[in-house]
Amino acid sequence: MSPMHGSGVRAALRISRRNALRSKRRSALILAMIGLPVALAVFSLTALFALAGTDRQHYPIGQADAVVTGAHGWAGLTQDAWGNAQDAQGNGVSAQPGEGPFTQAEVTALLAPGSRVIPAARGTFRYLTPQGYETGEIRQVDLRDPMSRGTFRLTEGRLPVAPGEAVVSAERLNRDDAPAVAPGVTLLVGEERRPVRVVGVAMFAMAGIEPTLATFPGSLPADAFGPVDSELMSRAWLVDSPRPVTWADVRRLNAQGLVVGRAVIDRLPADESPSRVSDLVRAVPWVAIMLLEVVLLAGPAFAVGRLRRSREFALVAVQGGSPAHLRTIAIADGLLFGVVASALGAALGLVAAPLATPLLEWRAGVLLGPFDVPWAGVAMVAMLGVVAGLLAALAPAVAASRTDPVAVLSGRRERGRERAGRPVLGTVLVVAGTAATIASAGHDIAWTATSALVTQLGLVALVPVFLAATARLAARLPLPLRFAARDAVRNRGRTAPAVAAVMTAVVALVSVGVAGHSVVAQRSVLDYAQAPAGALQVTGPDLTPELWDRVRSAVREELPAGVPLIEARMLATRSGAPLYAFVPDDASESHRMVVSDAAGSGGLLVGGEDLLRYVLRREDPGAVAALREGKPVVLNPDVIRQGEVRIELAPATGEEAPPPLTLPAVGVRPTGQGWARVVVSPEVAAKNGYAAVTCMLVVDPADFRTPQATAGRIAAKVERITGMAVVRLETPQTPGDTLFLVVLGIAAAVLVLGMTSVATMLAAVEARPDLETMSAVGAAPRVKRAVVAGQALVIALLGSVAGVLAGLAPGVAAAWRPAPFPAVVVRADGTTTMVPADPAIAIPWALIGLLVVGLPLLAALGGAAFTRSRLPLPRRRAT
Template identity: 75%
Template sequence: MKGVRAALRISRRNARRSKWRSALILAMIGLPVALVSFVLSAVFGPGPMPDHQRYPLGQADALVTGAHEWASLTQDAWGQQISWDGARKQTPFTQAEITALLDPGSRVIPVAQADFRYLTPEGYWMGQIRQVDLRDPMSRGTFRLTEGRLPAAPGEAVVSATMLGSDTAPGVTLFAGEERRPLRVVGVALFDLTGIPPDLTVFPGSLPDSAFGRLDPTLMSHAWLVESPRPVTWADVRRLNEHGLVVVSRAVIDGIPPDEPSWAGPSLPQIAPWVGIMLLEVVLLAGPAFAMGRLRRSREFALVAVQGGSPAHLRTIALADGLLFGVAASVLGAALGVGAAWLARPLLEQRAGYLLGPFAAPWAAVATAAALGVVAGLLAALAPAVAASRTDPVAVLSGRRERGRDRAGRPLPGIVLVVAGTAATIVSAGHELGWIATSALVTQLGLVALTPALIAAVARLAARLPLPLRFAARDAARNRGRTAPAVAAVMTAVVALTAVGVTWQTRLAEGPDYVPDHPQAPAGTLSISGQDLTPELWDRVRSAVRGELPARVPLVEARMLATKSGVPAYASMSIDAPANEMELPDVSMSGDLLVGNEDLLRYVLRREDPRAVAALHEGKAVVLNPAVIRQGQVRLDLAAGPGPDDSQSLTLPAVGVRATGEGWARAVIAPEVAAKNGYGTVITMLVVDPADFRVPRATADRIAAAVERISGKATVRLEVPVAPGNTMLLVVLGIAAAVLVLGMTFVATMLAAAESRPDLETMSAVGAAPRVKRAVVAGQALVIALLGSVTGVLAGLAPGIATARHPAVHQVVILRKDGVSAIVQAGSGPAFAIPWALVGLLVVVLPLLAALGGAVFTRSRLPLPRRRAT
């Protein structure tokens, strides 16, 4: 122990002397620990959200709702699994009646919440509106005001941060419900995620109680928050159940042991390969820095050796660096990560759009990350420590170069690991990512073992190269203990970047994964969609579009069914589809039915069809999938609201007509048919048919800008085929590659330049020009970066291809020939796609930049050799 304490004191003293090197090592070890600690604290730090509460209790002791007809009901502790007689008649409790049933001194305030259709300056919106007094202490903890003030009178509201926009900002007046009650937005708030977070929260009295729907014990749309002088126990809950009240009590819920989490996180086999890759990268990153420290302290090690220090003592002194830096960096990194997660909570909440749970750092996971950082520090210092234990004191103190052992690594085990890892990567394609990462880690370990042999092979091939490159290659082979970790570190980073690039490029080549990225209309179509706009806004949009189009260009109008009050009614038809496909709304967002004239029908069918036009004029539905027609009729299920009472059905005479090519709707009817069946219509889309006029891109941009100024709820789209680009891929991976590859190469080059100083002095003595030193250092950087990049690119292809073929990402949305959107399995893309631009960046650009940086940041004047006393 005394030897360890002395070694730690020596290490601490040298750390103070070499502040820049110490800071570099601390960053290499501490930043990964800080990143992992931040992610763990940010993701798992907030306490679990209660799954069973329907409304956040805040500072209230209980939440109650009920009616006189619900007497003798039963419930569970969460206010669910309610058993009652289901009587249609309801006589809700009044505030005085509820207060009388509670303990003396109790206080209650009303709360209600339901779905509302409300009007904004840019159009309609459907969302949850909560009615409660947020100023009351019982509401504390359910929200956090971020802008403006709280509602203080009927007709005032705060908007949720997730719904904040130009049409819902403070100062805007909204109109909610059938009666169009005005609601003036006075603030913005973040809300608790318990239950269903509201879009708007209004002051009591802003909306009538009848607007929140029918009283139902399973919904709690009408309830009361309770402040009690004592906790509400389970006995109190059962007593109140006898009177017909459903109760959610804080005391009861807090007394229940928490459920087992539904997701316990990744298992050890899934997380182990990623931990191994992180450790390997940190070890390879920090290894050259520790090697540089050993080189600078070689005289110190020699003095200890000549004074009786054994190889074990020298090894302990060198390992103390790893222990000291590992502990310091891990503790600082863990504290930085946890502290950053705590400080970032307001920003995380703002980005998430809701309040996070109480902060509780996952100390066990953070401690594990810190322990891994300490292990990484010790492993990084292990090879330099072994080299320090072999210090030749005579050579060091006399100023001569130490004779190193010419090791070629362990090629046979390395070859075995590379072959086994590559084969396992090929086999793991289509399986979990954990297996692919494990296979890639095995391959990486094999390549690390092969790196010294690769360096030796490169040195033998460099005989015909110019002097700087020949010297750099032979110097790398002569000092493999210093060069191999640097090359392996570059290689490991490039493997990860190449694998990500191949996966990304393959996904791009396979086609888009989302509906908006697929064709939404015939090529060349200009469409303006948005079923939530008012008629006045549509008139303004129509005028703006016509102002940019040539005269006589028809503007096709597509409508959808609506109730007499103007609420859109979404239509759906039963369709015979394979079991592995899921029905989705059509691209017009109108359900399965469009309402319009023969111009719309021609656009949908992509041809003139007199039979279909005649059927439309006869009052029949023109259906693009005849399979849904039964006995000459089609049945439409209509939904005009969120509740089951808002659902209706409509049966119409129909005729089946197949579209030419893709069908861009499911069914079309005339406006007169909608009026005959008691329905109105609202505009859902305006279309410029490419058969009439192909809108230029510049005109479409002007139309989009004009429509955006009118309403943010209208979407302008010009249907043109756009090839998927990989610009984002190059930017993200290019920045990561530049930081990792250039950073590691510069550290290794500094170490190589320091060790090759005697050779450079000899060159100067025999008449070498000043630029030779720059050329030699540039060659050393080029050899390290090029060897690591080329090997990494070749090794990264296999895991990249295996990850790209993962089945979980092969579900894409397409439009079938009958106009039905469906999720299908993708497999028509290429087996893999190589991002050649990224490969060129890694193999050509970055090595040349590393060589240029080595030449620029190196002094050109060579030092003369010093005469040493004999």
């Protein structure tokens, strides 16, 4: 009978099931090693990557059949299935002056008979909270209507039922200053300061920009949402149609001037398929690394089972069983455990995903969408789990096929047949993988992972060579270490997977540690000063005058008497809405993003002589005289043209910008670092029709150098007043990553010590005859502890050292890429220049020291501590 015949496989599986039930602890360990990664992968596929819909541009339709918008004068437009519209010239459509939106009656008349519509609008508004002003997206729609079902979930309070009521998003409520917009708070929205009371909290589905507030229809006037916009759906209608909306209906409505957003599902292009395929391709190296780790982790456990069943294999062999029979019986363990663990892991992941979805939604503050099982991905992950089980059992199965029945049944040690082999393939893979890793620096992280995987495969092939070299180096070491090294070489089939598993885990930890530590170092390089050294700044451009009075009093309470408190303001409309200024960087009147502007003013500050002295860093009578004459003081004289400076203004809410401000100016260069671009007096602002609102309070270090303790007390007091103000003491700060390194250290301890302990227990079992011989010749009881400690030290040290050396290259390659944000150079005149930030490479020496020194020693101490010191006596066996 062929061992691969159906009945032979069934018999092997029955034998494997019987042995699995007999060794419950080992079976549970193997099931956990294979099943937990499968459960984690399935959980990630079903929970973490679930998105609520695919449309990221238009209003969420919920249970509606369509969402439409339009204006008189749009007749004859065309659109695609997603609702992207254009006119006959191919330009986007938006309402022009005089092109009013359709009314509810007009929209209803254009739809199929029996259709029902409700208004829906959204826009960006500035609103006043008890802690200051905020700006956010407001959606106005009746959430009680069935058409809104699926776009939100009420988590607290109730839904709005009348104009002037709203619900706040859970994402907004998760912020530190959540009480500012909590249920029960009344907000004043827009320029007209219409009162809106928050009556509940809701999670909103992810579809474009999630709203901060959802108000009941009529809370805000329709024209407050701006002109009709086909892309933003700023003023639209949700449609409940008695019959499906067809593509012919869409074309007919287009001819009348209506845009239908995501109406005909069967006409939607499958534009997500390439991205999904791309995501799967990018995930291949990570899945392969996980598969390799599972194989290396479970391999020693299967080897333990093979060793314990050696007498069973010997009995099968003496009864006529061929090596193929023995190999089939042993590899049936991998098949059985792989199938059972994969099934249990997939089931656990599928059960955990819907249970964890509410928690994930609560943390994110948004709905993740309906629970959907990607069965193809789940099947692929489960299949990989089965393959991992088979691969993990492959080496023990080969060893089982070489069982010497005479040696096993007579109680003698089997003659080992493992050889180090020729390191040609491993060397080629290591060289090729390392070269590819170096070449991947600065490119997509998936290329780095792929090249690191090639290097890992080569190192796994070279582990027997490393073991042989270790044994030669240990020739002059004490007996326990010498015995451990030679025992590792003699039993390469058991030791090599354990060392490779430790090495693979350490490679991943070192790579992540180097990349993460380098990101923190790069962040410290990108951190720029926002004020002179020692200056104390309290910034809050969205605070009301009443809040500023309370903040000002709190700051003065902590400062010594007589210390001046400089006040900086920014331009605002007559109603008090702040205006952001765009000041030219140079004579070409080009503008750069002002990322160093702590006050949020755009570089234009309104203030008096004390503010001018602060930004100039010196006393300048000429600049003071110009300020008194009503001329702006420009810190970069090059931008003054024909004695004037041109300043563009923009409102914070995206409304229509006021005309540029052109003023006669005087240029004065600052001493050292400048902290503004232009300083104007309040009289100049008022003369040109603008108000000035406080945006910053400053304590000049030339007047008083604020101690850290004083700054801490001021920050605590300000935090109790409002969460929308920032207190900053300008001192050199180095961002830390202690928590990140601690997490990596804990993961390293769990993985390295866990894998080492399994391999050490197996080594102790196999070394029992040698220990018996030592006892017979008079070895002291402590020898056994020393031998076990040496075995643990060899496995952990060799795996950790090889892993650290192999993990540095991918870690550096992952970190060797431009920073996500450019470095900011602030010149002496207050202007900023952004330049690409050079990669910063930082090695986490503490983590490497733990891996190379701490954990191997801890593994050795653990092996000695949990081993009985009493040596076994030789046993006589009947012959």
